[in-house]
Amino acid sequence: MSEPNELAKKLLDIIPPSMNWIRTEMRGAMNDDLSVPQFRIMASIFRGRNVACDIAKSQGISQAAMSKMIDSLVTRGFVEREANENDRRHFHLNLTKEGDTLFKRMRKNAQANLKEQISCLRADDRADLEKGLLALEKLFLSARERD
Numbered sequence: 001m002s003e004p005n006e007l008a009k010k011l012l013d014i015i016p017p018s019m020n021w022i023r024t025e026m027r028g029a030m031n032d033d034l035s036v037p038q039f040r041i042m043a044s045i046f047r048g049r050n051v052a053c054d055i056a057k058s059q060g061i062s063q064a065a066m067s068k069m070i071d072s073l074v075t076r077g078f079v080e081r082e083a084n085e086n087d088r089r090h091f092h093l094n095l096t097k098e099g100d101t102l103f104k105r106m107r108k109n110a111q112a113n114l115k116e117q118i119s120c121l122r123a124d125d126r127a128d129l130e131k132g133l134l135a136l137e138k139l140f141l142s143a144r145e146r147d
Contacts, residue, residue: 022110029109034078034102037061038069042078042095042103050093051084078102 002010026039034042037059044055056066070093073079078099081091095103118126 025110025113029106038073041069045093045095046103051090
């Protein structure tokens with residue numbers, strides 16, 4: 001069994017290049033429709049995080065930069081703002097039908113490319129990958145719940 005320190009080191013060695021590969025695939029799927037940060041905003045909204053300040057924190061950008069990107073997404077018809085009944089200074093963000101369709105199309109294209117990469121693995125390696133992904137899901141979802 002691997003030691004936690006070695007596993008942590010391996011995660012730090014593997015995750016960043018993996019994310020770079022995924023970002024490259026996403027850029028290829030975007031066809032100049034969106035910037036990567038705009039796509040990440042839409043992904044956050046798609047996953048249920050729909051308050052601008054929360055998205056800004058999770059992406060490590062300023063409120064001002066976030067507002068500017070959201071304004072662009074609203075202007076282009078991909079995102080809509082919904083007034084928060086409890087706090088008029090905050091808005092809930094939702095994908096429009098057009099934004100949802102665009103996001104899903106781009107994600108589907110990237111997923112198809114990733115599928116090609118995964119299909120090159122042997123069946124036992126795919127099973128190991130699945131087990132590892134399930135462990136990562138448990139690890140990071142439980143960490144999020146602790147926050």
